[in-house]
Amino acid sequence: MRFIHAADIHLDSPLTGLSAYPDAPAQMLRSATRDAFTKLVNEAIDLQVDFVVIAGDLYDGGWKDHNTGIFFCREMGRLKKAGIRAYVKFGNHDAESEMTKKLVLPDNVYTFESRKAHTFVIDGLKVALHGRSFKDAATTENLAQTYPDPLPGMFNIGVLHTALGVHSTHANYAPCTIDELHAKGYQYWALGHVHEYQVWQGASTIVFPGNLQGRHIRETGPRGAVLVTADETGVQKVERLFVDVLRWHAVNVDAAPCNSMAEVVHAINKELEAVLASTPSGMPSAVRITISGKTPVHGELFGMEAQLRAEVLASAAALGADRLWIEKVKTATTASDEPDAIRARGDALADLQAFFEDAQGDPEFLASLKTDLMALVAKAPLELQNAVPYFRDIRNGELAKLVGGVRPGLMSQLARME
Template sequence: MKFIHAADIHLDSPLTGLSAYADAPVEMLRTATRDAFTNLVTEAIEQQIDFMVIAGDLYDGTWKDHNTGIYFCSQMGRLKKVGIPVYVLFGNHDAESEMTKKLQLPDNVFIFDTRKPSTFRLEHLKVALHGRSFKDKETTENLVTGYPGPVSGLFNIGVLHTALEGNSAHANYAPCSLDELHAKGYHYWALGHVHDYQIWQGASTVVFPGNLQGRHIRETGPRGAVMVTADESGVQKVERLFVDVLRWHGLEVNVAECNALSEVVAVIGKALEAVVENNPSTIPVAIRVTITGKTPAHGDLFGLESQLRAEVLALAGAIGGERLWIEKVKVATSAQDDGEAVRARADALADLQDLLEAAETDQDFLKKLQEELLGLVNKAPLELQAAVPYFKDIRAGDLVGLVREVRPGLVSHLAKAE
């Protein structure tokens, strides 16, 4: 038999990081999670699977309207026509929505109970699926302890939405240990909640399939579900199914050897060409370019992120057409000179450097600077509030880090201009 295990679909969740730009692929961002799910259903039909398991976070919290549910029902209708049942466990995001609980689903969709663990038996396949949906978002107790023992003579699948041990990056929902899962005696654990693909073999095969579609720069690489092949002796094969429609990629470019902005752009261009060559897939890629290195070009780059991004956007268009989108260009370079060469000049630039160093401990100056910058911060567009990391520090009056970071860039820029 074959079944698909998916999780963390987050239907109609927006992709973030690109929408603030006029050149962004708006339509693709708006429909990406639906398009990925449509691809998954198509795969299920073409692969002639026996059933599908969705291990939580089918939805993305409170719905804005019923269209999300209508779309999901239409996709379930496609599976019903070919006789594929779907077993859905609600996770923390699903538990947030009242509409989730009221939606009438097609009769090929089965929901795990929220009050206690429930078991679905597929006698013709000799399969038993065990699971318990989240009733409340803040489900922090260990649910595994209440799951029933395996049904003798059947292939037992445990379905669970959990942070599992060691996943500190994710909220600690339904925590449990890997040892507890293996000890339960099931053949396969279909997990959800952690958005990265992970697999453990042992007494049980334990799998996080990852989320279906990367939604921001922290979810890089190909995304999708898994297809499991099993027989009476157990799990035979676990294959990844990539169904995403846009991928995120972090690209670090060292520009230590560059002397000017034009050289930096050229080096980035070569790095983008390498991304295209190493990713023959036609799936579009959203890239965050981070420029690093102790470089003579640091002064040229000071305060020119928007110009640099425009240059990189032009490169991306020329190199990858509609396949490449630049999510952000982040300048993380440092000055080649540690300040001693400027200080030895004993001129106005050296005095400025000394003043900026002294400003880090000048409380009156820092207070005045905060007052000046707050006017800018409060008028900034909403998308910039989260995008500019120093906005939070400015509001809190913690400007030492800002002054410290600006100093070498400003001094290098003025020295180069001179």
């Protein structure tokens, strides 16, 4: 038999990070999670799988637009016509959703109740699916402990929404351990909640399929579900099914060999070409570019993020037209000139550096600087305040950090101008 295991659909969750840009693919950002789910249903029908398991977070929290639920029912109707059942466990985001409580789903959709763990049996396949939905979003009970013993002679699947105690970046809902799941005696654990693909083999096969569609720059790379092939002896194969419709990439560009902004842009172009080459034809990519390294061009880049982004946007338009979208361009370079080299010059530039070094430890100067700069911060528009990290340092009174951060770039730029 074969089944698809998916999780963390987050239907109609917005993709974030691109919508502020006038060149962003607005319609694609709005419909990406739906489009990915439609592709998943297409795969299920084309592959003629026996059933589909959704391990939580079908919806995206407190959404009240029933069009989201109507869309899900329509896609489940397509599965019903193909003779495919779906088994759905509600996770922490579903527990907050109005649709979870009110919509009547097609009769090929089986949902796990939240009062206690229970089992669905597919007699013809000798499959038993055990699960328990979240009643409350912040479910901190170990739900796995409440799951029933495996049914003899059956292929037992545990459907569980959990951080598994190994993912500090995810809320530790329904906590349990890998050893605990192996000890349960099920052949397969269909997990959800963690958005990264992971597999553990052993007494059981334990799988996080990841989410269907990356929604922001922290969810880079291919996304989708898994296709599981099994027989009476157990799991034979776990294959990834990629159904994402827009892919996020975090690209680091080493500016150490560069001697001008033009060379930096050329290096970025090469990385963008690599992104296009590694992405399926026709799939758009959202890219964050971080320029790093100890480089002589640090001074030229200092304060030039807007100009640099314009250069990169032009490059992306020439390379990829509708396939490349620049989420952000960040500079994280450091000056290649050492402070000792400038200090040894004994000229005005060395005097300026000495002033900066003294200023970092001068409380009176820093207090005066904060007073002057707060007038600028107070008048700056909100989007500028959010875009410039130094503004947060000014508000927090971390002026020594600001002076220390500005010094290398300014000194490098002045040295180049000289």
